[in-house]
Amino acid sequence: MSEIPALPADFDPRAEFPILNSWTFLNHAGVAPISRPAREAIKTFAEQAHRDAYLTGRWYAGVERVRELAATFIGARPAEIAFAKNTSEGIAFVASGMDWRAGDQIISTAVEYPSMIYPWMDLAARFGVVHTQLPEHQGRFTTQQVLDAITPRTRMVALSHVEFASGFRHDLAAIGKVCRERGILLCVDAIQSAGALPVDVHALHIDFLSADGHKWLLAPEGAAIFFCRETLIPTLRPEIGWMNVINANDYSRHDFTLRPDARRFECGSHNIPGVLALGASIEMFLKITPSLIEQRIGGLVSHLRNRLAEKSYRVISSDQSGETSGIVAFEAPGGGASHGEIVAELERQRIIIVERQGRLRASPHFYNSPDDIDRLVDALPDGRET
Numbered sequence: 001m002s003e004i005p006a007l008p009a010d011f012d013p014r015a016e017f018p019i020l021n022s023w024t025f026l027n028h029a030g031v032a033p034i035s036r037p038a039r040e041a042i043k044t045f046a047e048q049a050h051r052d053a054y055l056t057g058r059w060y061a062g063v064e065r066v067r068e069l070a071a072t073f074i075g076a077r078p079a080e081i082a083f084a085k086n087t088s089e090g091i092a093f094v095a096s097g098m099d100w101r102a103g104d105q106i107i108s109t110a111v112e113y114p115s116m117i118y119p120w121m122d123l124a125a126r127f128g129v130v131h132t133q134l135p136e137h138q139g140r141f142t143t144q145q146v147l148d149a150i151t152p153r154t155r156m157v158a159l160s161h162v163e164f165a166s167g168f169r170h171d172l173a174a175i176g177k178v179c180r181e182r183g184i185l186l187c188v189d190a191i192q193s194a195g196a197l198p199v200d201v202h203a204l205h206i207d208f209l210s211a212d213g214h215k216w217l218l219a220p221e222g223a224a225i226f227f228c229r230e231t232l233i234p235t236l237r238p239e240i241g242w243m244n245v246i247n248a249n250d251y252s253r254h255d256f257t258l259r260p261d262a263r264r265f266e267c268g269s270h271n272i273p274g275v276l277a278l279g280a281s282i283e284m285f286l287k288i289t290p291s292l293i294e295q296r297i298g299g300l301v302s303h304l305r306n307r308l309a310e311k312s313y314r315v316i317s318s319d320q321s322g323e324t325s326g327i328v329a330f331e332a333p334g335g336g337a338s339h340g341e342i343v344a345e346l347e348r349q350r351i352i353i354v355e356r357q358g359r360l361r362a363s364p365h366f367y368n369s370p371d372d373i374d375r376l377v378d379a380l381p382d383g384r385e386t
């Protein structure tokens with residue numbers, strides 16, 4: 001079995017993630033269970049809000065603390081972080097905030113999650129933006145393929161750090177370096193990487209990033225981190241409400257001066273329990289350390305790949321260095337049960353994986369164990385000869 005480093009001695013996975021007592025949950029690329037600290041943060045908020053709504057000042061200070069934690073977590077500055085209601089809204093800040101011109105090109109892939117496709121289709125329809133969608137080849141892209149698509153009219157490259165259906169991880173450091181040299185913006189959907197893999201926005205030359213908490217960050221749906229590189233903040237026109245301005249709490253003097261930092265993208269009240277829960281999860285990740293989390297996921301994923309190969313299941317996800325993630329996409333041998341039937345039968349056995357783009361997709365997190373992987377593979381039907 002591949003090397004899987006131990007969890008910290010004071011971390012009891014069954015106490016932290018009681019879902020382990022009832023399910024073999026291997027769908028963190030879907031909607032994941034929330035961490036114990038996230039649950040505690042919501043419970044505390046609910047009690048306080050129920051009994052003593054006068055604590056708003058404390059919650060707002062808590063939101064600012066989460067801004068700092070989120071910044072630390074992705075290598076940004078707090079002034080570069082805004083809270084959005086989901087990944088899609090962060091991407092919409094970019095799509096609707098820039099002054100698009102006919103002929104501007106956006107390079108993306110043909111297999112992005114729809115939240116990274118429809119905004120560009122909308123810009124194509126409204127402004128004549130050219131939306132280039134690169135084809136996937138056997139679960140992979142090459143960096144060269146992305147760079148070769150660049151033209152003098154390329155305005156932005158928009159990619160998921162990790163593609164949701166194949167688990168392919170783009171080499172953002174290499175792509176971003178070229179983009180930065182050529183004055184092309186890099187917009188990244190990081191919901192399938194943040195929490196599973198270390199993300200450093202400046203090392204990866206990312207200009208805009210968006211990631212909701214409900215997958216690898218083990219936080220509830222509806223609270224997302226949006227990063228905007230500091231010098232680009234004035235270039236994005238925000239959606240306007242009462243909170244984007246410098247004197248937001250002065251309700252009678254109407255001074256329409258936008259905040260100089262990323263808080264200018266926040267137009268009204270926050271999802272406070274969601275943001276506090278997200279912060280509690282991020283604190284847990286920082287304590288366990290992103291590198292231990294990455295190593296454990298890497299070990300579990302490679303154990304899964306090996307076990308699937310023994311059983312003649314075809315793994316689609318790339319195993320090349322730098323291209324792996326927490327997602328393993330695979331296909332059953334021909335002639336047996338359909339993928340839909342396999343997913344349904346596994347669920348009957350309380351094992352959760354999903355089907356995406358015609359493939360089976362498993363996505364273990366750091367608190368899973370090799371036994372969870374073995375339970376999945378042992379429950380998969382043997383292939384029949386075709």
Ligand SMILES: Cc1ncc(COP(=O)(O)O)c(C=O)c1O
Nearest residue numbers: 086087088113115160164191212
């Ligand atoms: C790559 C990717 N982006 C975005 C989303 C949806 O994010 P949200 O609902 O936070 O907008 C998903 C959900 O599966 C996803 O896989």
